[in-house]
Amino acid sequence: xxxxxxxxxxxxxxxxxxxxxxxxxxxxxxxxxxxxxxxxxxxxxxxxxxxxxxxxxxxxxxxxxxxxxxxxxxxxxxxxxxxxxxxxxxxxxxxxxxxxxxxxxxxxxxxxxxxxxxxxxxxxxxxxxxxxxxxxxxxxxxxxxxxxxxxxxxxxxxxxxxxxxxxxxxxxxxxxxxxxxxxxxxxxxxxxxxxxxxxxxxxxxxxxxxxxxxxxxxxxxxxxxxxxxxxxxxxxxxxxxxxxxxxxxxxxxxxxxxxxxxxxxxxxxxxxxxxxxxxxxxxxxxxxxxxxxxxxxxxxxxxxxxxxxxxxxxxxxxxxxxxxxxxxxxxxxxxxxxxxxxxxxxxxxxxxxxxxxxxxxxxxxxxxxxxxxxxxxxxxxxxxxxxxxxxxxxxxxxxxxxxxxxxxxxxxxxxxxxxxxxxxxxxxxxxxxxxxxxxxxxxxxxxxxxxxxxxxxxxxxxxxxxxxxxxxxxxxxxxxxxxxxxxxxxxxxxxxxxxxxxxxxxxxxxxxxxxxxxxxxxxxxxxxxxxxxxxxxxxxxxxxxxxxxxxxxxxxxxxxxxxxxxxxxxxxxxxxxxxxxxxxxxxxxxxxxxxxxxxxxxxxxxxxxxxxxxxxxxxxxxxxxxxxxxxxxxxxxxxxxxxxxxxxxxxxxxxxxxxxxxxxxxxxxxxxxxxxxxxxxxxxxxxxxxxxxxxxxxxxxxxxxxxxxxxxxxxxxxxxxxxxxxxxxxxxxxxxxxxxxxxxxxxxxxxxxxxxxxxxxxxxxxxxxxxxxxxxxxxxxxxxxxxxxxxxxxxxxxxxxxxxxxxxxxxxxxxxxxxxxxxxxxxx
Amino acid sequence: xxxxxxxxxxxxxxxxxxxxxxxxxxxxxxxxxxxxxxxxxxxxxxxxxxxxxxxxxxxxxxxxxxxxxxxxxx
Numbered sequence: 001x002x003x004x005x006x007x008x009x010x011x012x013x014x015x016x017x018x019x020x021x022x023x024x025x026x027x028x029x030x031x032x033x034x035x036x037x038x039x040x041x042x043x044x045x046x047x048x049x050x051x052x053x054x055x056x057x058x059x060x061x062x063x064x065x066x067x068x069x070x071x072x073x074x075x076x077x078x079x080x081x082x083x084x085x086x087x088x089x090x091x092x093x094x095x096x097x098x099x100x101x102x103x104x105x106x107x108x109x110x111x112x113x114x115x116x117x118x119x120x121x122x123x124x125x126x127x128x129x130x131x132x133x134x135x136x137x138x139x140x141x142x143x144x145x146x147x148x149x150x151x152x153x154x155x156x157x158x159x160x161x162x163x164x165x166x167x168x169x170x171x172x173x174x175x176x177x178x179x180x181x182x183x184x185x186x187x188x189x190x191x192x193x194x195x196x197x198x199x200x201x202x203x204x205x206x207x208x209x210x211x212x213x214x215x216x217x218x219x220x221x222x223x224x225x226x227x228x229x230x231x232x233x234x235x236x237x238x239x240x241x242x243x244x245x246x247x248x249x250x251x252x253x254x255x256x257x258x259x260x261x262x263x264x265x266x267x268x269x270x271x272x273x274x275x276x277x278x279x280x281x282x283x284x285x286x287x288x289x290x291x292x293x294x295x296x297x298x299x300x301x302x303x304x305x306x307x308x309x310x311x312x313x314x315x316x317x318x319x320x321x322x323x324x325x326x327x328x329x330x331x332x333x334x335x336x337x338x339x340x341x342x343x344x345x346x347x348x349x350x351x352x353x354x355x356x357x358x359x360x361x362x363x364x365x366x367x368x369x370x371x372x373x374x375x376x377x378x379x380x381x382x383x384x385x386x387x388x389x390x391x392x393x394x395x396x397x398x399x400x401x402x403x404x405x406x407x408x409x410x411x412x413x414x415x416x417x418x419x420x421x422x423x424x425x426x427x428x429x430x431x432x433x434x435x436x437x438x439x440x441x442x443x444x445x446x447x448x449x450x451x452x453x454x455x456x457x458x459x460x461x462x463x464x465x466x467x468x469x470x471x472x473x474x475x476x477x478x479x480x481x482x483x484x485x486x487x488x489x490x491x492x493x494x495x496x497x498x499x500x501x502x503x504x505x506x507x508x509x510x511x512x513x514x515x516x517x518x519x520x521x522x523x524x525x526x527x528x529x530x531x532x533x534x535x536x537x538x539x540x541x542x543x544x545x546x547x548x549x550x551x552x553x554x555x556x557x558x559x560x561x562x563x564x565x566x567x568x569x570x571x572x573x574x575x576x577x578x579x580x581x582x583x584x585x586x587x588x589x590x591x592x593x594x595x596x597x598x599x600x601x602x603x604x605x606x607x608x609x610x611x612x613x614x615x616x617x618x619x620x621x622x623x624x625x626x627x628x629x630x631x632x633x634x635x636x637x638x639x640x641x642x643x644x645x646x647x648x649x650x651x652x653x654x655x656x657x658x659x660x661x662x663x664x665x666x667x668x669x670x671x672x673x674x675x676x677x678x679x680x681x682x683x684x685x686x687x688x689x690x691x692x693x694x695x696x697x698x699x700x701x702x703x704x705x706x707x708x709x710x711x712x713x714x715x716x717x718x719x720x721x722x723x724x725x726x727x728x729x730x731x732x733x734x735x736x737x738x739x740x741x742x743x744x745x746x747x748x749x750x751x752x753x754x755x756x757x758x759x760x761x762x763x764x765x766x767x768x769x770x771x772x773x774x775x776x777x778x779x780x781x782x783x784x785x786x787x788x789x790x791x792x793x794x795x796x797x798x799x800x801x802x803x804x805x806x807x808x809x810x811x812x813x814x815x816x817x818x819x820x821x822x823x824x825x826x827x828x
Numbered sequence: 829x830x831x832x833x834x835x836x837x838x839x840x841x842x843x844x845x846x847x848x849x850x851x852x853x854x855x856x857x858x859x860x861x862x863x864x865x866x867x868x869x870x871x872x873x874x875x876x877x878x879x880x881x882x883x884x885x886x887x888x889x890x891x892x893x894x895x896x897x898x899x900x901x902x
Contacts, residue, residue, distance in 0.1 A: 067857035071850045098885050101859050254848065260856035286886075296873045393888050397874035400890075504851035504893055506858055509879060509886040 008056045009168050015093030016102050017064035018510035020121045023151035024093050025061050038077050042766040052161045068108045070221035082112055088168050089115040096126035103267040113207040115174035116144040117163045123148045130279035138274045152516045181262050188243045202230045215240045217256040286511040299394050307413050310378050318371030325370050329363040346567040361543035375425050376524040384515030401819040402486045403493025405438035415449030423447040423757040437500040441489045447753035448485040453703035457748050465741035481749050483811045490818040535756045542755045549672045563662050570654045577647040584644045599630045672697050686786035687740040738800020743790040750782030831897035834868045840899040841865050847896035859883045
């Protein structure tokens with residue numbers, strides 16, 4: 001951004017929400033955009049640049065705000081930018097179909113003393129409502145260039161460029177609008193203005209008139225400014241306080257009310273003088289849509305249908321799509337594997353093992369990208385149409401009882417309100433929630449939903465321990481998380497989130513809009529890219545840490561020798577079986593066996609990927625050319641070859657078993673394994689033995705691994721598929737009851753978020769502290785619940801299903817009680 | 829009477845906004861100024877919040893917030 005050789009003109013883009021600001025911003029800057037956050041906060045800051053008539057303009061998108069008070073974060077950010085960064089001018093986007101309310105902001109921008117260009121946007125909407133706007137009159141009245149545009153059709157772009165250029169050229173000529181605040185306030189304002197002007201240092205930075213108005217509005221940030229910057233702060237502040245008190249006792253009304261009144265009076269005056277109503281449009285299209293979409297009975301039905309479609313298209317079909325994209329990722333992994341040192345017979349070199357572990361971790365995350373692309377597209381469409389506000393309108397009543405907001409619905413759905421969501425887009429979707437406390441409560445509870453990675457363990461445990469009640473058990477686990485999350489949200493908002501800023505529920509219901517393809521795609525790609533960029537590096541680092549934790553200190557020398565001896569015994573058996581006089585024996589001796597192993601694996605892999613006979617034939621031909629002798633063994637061409645083939649398969653199986661055994665022993669002896677053992681005396685109250693502990697600990701890197709880890713811990717004689725795992729678990733955990741399983745399921749339901757989700761939590765909360773909180777509080781709740789279910793269930797002598805029902809009833813009772821707890825006293 | 833008592837379909841005029849602080853300021857910023865005409869459009873399916881139209885646009889408030897706005901029926 002820093003290019004000292006060229007001077008740039010900074011232009012801020014301001015406007016009220018729903019005025020089409022981002023469309024205009026995209027129109028002006030095209031693809032040259034940069035997205036970051038405003039320093040210290042999580043509000044998105046978009047910048048972009050363009051060149052016009054040899055001059056470089058840098059545009060900064062300010063948050064959409066209705067006003068410029070210091071009550072909300074967005075308004076403070078917009079205002080601070082104008083005050084401290086001093087842009088050359090502000091492009092104020094104004095919704096032409098809603099001129100009066102939009103001008104209320106325009107007046108405040110003008111009062112701040114920045115030159116303005118007014119972009120009269122959505123002219124088409126205004127026209128369809130029968131409104132005609134006298135642009136010339138508007139220009140005269142607000143003393144700024146006014147450019148009519150239709151942002152989503154690209155109309156008025158050139159004129160806007162021109163107006164910005166012109167205004168930036170002669171900004172000295174700009175004179176702000178001076179609002180007459182009436183006889184009751186004006187004398188006070190002039191006196192205050194006089195006092196402020198006397199402080200030359202202060203008045204050279206901030207417009208005294210603006211500061212005077214803000215002080216009389218009882219604006220806390222303006223007061224702080226005086227406190228920090230003025231030498232005459234005591235005099236100014238005490239004058240302001242006494243005048244405010246006098247005003248209130250004399251007129252029975254706070255000055256800020258009079259100020260807002262006057263501003264609206266002037267805005268109405270301008271609107272009346274410039275807007276002509278050509279025809280009366282009684283019911284706009286939006287009104288007609290809303291009559292159905294917000295209907296008492298139809299509204300909720302449509303809402304459920306939309307959410308279901310969203311869920312089905314993204315999670316459902318997106319998941320199917322990953323079946324097509326996965327092979328690409330897998331071949332990428334194979335490509336990396338081919339670059340690394342070759343696999344050993346029993347011991348793999350660290351330089352192969354660790355990079356592969358990291359690559360596996362990364363592609364496991366990248367695998368979700370197709371889902372995100374679909375999801376982010378659909379969310380962008382929902383946002384642009386204006387349906388989000390309707391969703392909040394319909395559901396607010398339920399959510400607010402739990403310290404949440406109507407807008408918490410979507411994040412929860414994405415997180416997996418029924419079964420199988422993903423917390424990452426869920427956390428990202430919290431951005432739109434205006435109430436900071438509800439937003440934080442939503443971010444913290446999204447990971448409690450059932451994401452896709454939690455499902456395999458549920459399925460495994462239910463099919464073993466709750467086979468008779470499969471349907472109910474699935475329903476239980478799918479809904480219990482929502483019930484618990486509601487209570488948790490309420491508890492959080494009454495305790496740790498108590499101090500967070502809550503916002504009043506004053507929500508505009510914008511007119512419905514047809515989203516543009518370009519706008520939707522841009523947002524979708526922006527968000528997906530953000531995810532990829534932020535996640536990959538951290539996932540890699542964490543993968544390395546987990547790898548070290550499960551690999552070190554590693555096996556003792558004796559045990560290593562034991563495995564080496566075992567390995568050579570297996571090889572000896574192999575050679576004994578094929579016999580010395582076998583013609584292939586010489587070929588396989590020494591390094592020949594390793595070469596053959598590689599050949600065998602490659603062939604199997606190639607055949608597996610092949611579709612149709614033609615491809616298979618081609619592969620056969622290729623491998624025959626590569627090594628005709630090996631090919632004979634693979635194809636069992638003659639009697640001796642068949643013998644080798646048989647013996648090799650046996651060798652392979654034994655080798656895999658040995659590797660598995662070694663791996664299990666390594667994990668058990670590793671740092672992570674020791675922690676698992678160490679925790680057993682405590683976790684036994686939840687019914688978890690050390691095996692489960694290890695599986696749970698290692699799931700932290702990726703929950704979908706829970707089943708895989710259990711698989712490697714519960715390894716048996718046969719190298720089994722997941723189907724076999726059920727039996728193996730039953731064998732090893734003979735004393736396991738459904739109560740154990742229930743406890744484990746509930747712990748998994750409350751399992752801490754995965755690393756990518758935690759990164760998103762850090763990004764959206766802007767704090768490492770909250771990220772750590774999001775990591776540890778679910779563990780605490782999980783342990784409490786598991787101990788309650790397991791120990792409590794045992795004491796009461798409940799069966800698994802009885803405990804399930806009892807816990808369900810208890811959870812509902814707690815949640816209803818939570819919902820009844822009165823909310824905090826009103827703000828302000 | 830207060831705004832939360834006005835039934836859907838009815839129209840009223842604001843007399844006074846009786847809330848201070850954030851909520852009061854936000855309401856004023858959104859155009860809830862004495863003299864403004866408000867049309868009550870509909871209740872949400874679960875009765876709360878309520879949708880209003882004023883100054884040519886639509887906004888929804890919870891009953892608890894609407895209670896702070898003093899109105900007269902038209």
